[in-house]
Amino acid sequence: MNKxxxxxxxxNSYANQVNEIINTLELDSETDRSILKSRFLSEVIxxxxxxxxxxxxxxxxxxxxTTGSILLPAILSLGQMDPAKLPAHFDQISYWASWTISLxxxxxxxxLQLFSLxxxxxxxxxxTEQLKTEGWQFFQLSGKYExxxxxxxxxxxxxxxxxxxxxxxxxxxxSGKGDxxxxxxxxxxxxxxxxxxxxxxxxxxxKDIEKGxxxxxxxxxxxxxxxxKLDSLMGLLENKNKNPESIKEIFTESIKEQVSExxxxxxxxxxxxxxxx
Numbered sequence: 001m002n003k004x005x006x007x008x009x010x011x012n013s014y015a016n017q018v019n020e021i022i023n024t025l026e027l028d029s030e031t032d033r034s035i036l037k038s039r040f041l042s043e044v045i046x047x048x049x050x051x052x053x054x055x056x057x058x059x060x061x062x063x064x065x066t067t068g069s070i071l072l073p074a075i076l077s078l079g080q081m082d083p084a085k086l087p088a089h090f091d092q093i094s095y096w097a098s099w100t101i102s103l104x105x106x107x108x109x110x111x112l113q114l115f116s117l118x119x120x121x122x123x124x125x126x127x128t129e130q131l132k133t134e135g136w137q138f139f140q141l142s143g144k145y146e147x148x149x150x151x152x153x154x155x156x157x158x159x160x161x162x163x164x165x166x167x168x169x170x171x172x173x174x175s176g177k178g179d180x181x182x183x184x185x186x187x188x189x190x191x192x193x194x195x196x197x198x199x200x201x202x203x204x205x206x207k208d209i210e211k212g213x214x215x216x217x218x219x220x221x222x223x224x225x226x227x228x229k230l231d232s233l234m235g236l237l238e239n240k241n242k243n244p245e246s247i248k249e250i251f252t253e254s255i256k257e258q259v260s261e262x263x264x265x266x267x268x269x270x271x272x273x274x275x276x277x
Contacts, residue, residue, distance in 0.1 A: 015045055021139050025151045032155055040162050044131045047169075051124035058117040061108040068105035072098060120173075127169045134161050 022036050075094050078086070087093075112118060137143035138158040141151070148154035 014048075015041060018044075018135065018139075025139075027155060028152055035159070039159075040131070040135060043162070043166060044128060044135065047124050047128040047131065051121065051128055054117055054121040054124055057115075058112070058121045061112050061117065064108040065105050065112070068101045068108075072101045072105070075101070123169065123172055127165060130165050131162065134158070134165065 018041050019037065022033060022041070025033065025036075027033050027036075075098055078090075078094065137145055138151070138154060141148055141154060144161075145154040145157065148157070
């Protein structure tokens with residue numbers, strides 16, 4: 001009872017202190033002052049109460065688990081003594097005592113895991129201290145607010161910081177509770193992007209092409225035009241009255257030159273069309 005009263009006195013004293021400080025701040029309007037009380041001060045008190053409530057159950061179950069883990073092996077070790085030295089019906093007493101302690105330890109540990117009491121307690125405590133620290137820095141114009149000349153100037157930054165702390169805590173509490181990919185659309189295959197990635201570095205186009213401003217049909221038509229030139233070159237080589245080895249050498253060197261020219265011309269023509277647009 002005394003512990004609960006001390007907690008309530010602590011909460012009330014903190015609320016009274018901060019409430020008096022907020023009343024003395026120079027802000028643009030009374031609305032901003034009301035927002036500080038209802039959004040900042042109330043959230044600090046709320047998380048403080050949740051922390052203390054969670055801590056109570058966390059301490060109880062942890063005490064049972066720790067105490068039971070110590071008593072259980074002690075009782076079992078007594079059963080290994082000489083039966084003549086033990087009290088009457090000690091075997092029945094030790095059996096039921098061991099069963100009761102094991103059940104309590106297992107149940108307490110299960111409740112800790114089921115309700116995530118340890119995790120919630122630490123998160124509530126951390127969030128409470130973060131809110132308090134942010135509030136004192138704002139009131140004193142210290143820390144991240146030391147460059148602000150007045151509370152009016154620091155008000156928006158402070159409000160944003162409080163909302164970020166609150167949002168992170170909510171995300172932790174409800175993480176994994178919903179399907180975040182439910183409303184996401186399937187990503188379409190980006191043909192142009194994949195084509196750009198597979199080009200050599202010295203042949204990669206400018207940023208305008210990477211953004212997809214070039215029509216793939218235009219690039220395909222340019223490639224077909226260059227391939228026609230290659231076909232003409234092959235026809236000329238077939239009509240040459242030279243031995244096969246010479247034809248092979250001419251064909252190989254010409255193909256290398258033409259392929260390099262094709263790649264360079266395609267990229268250059270595409271870039272020129274983008275610049276003209």
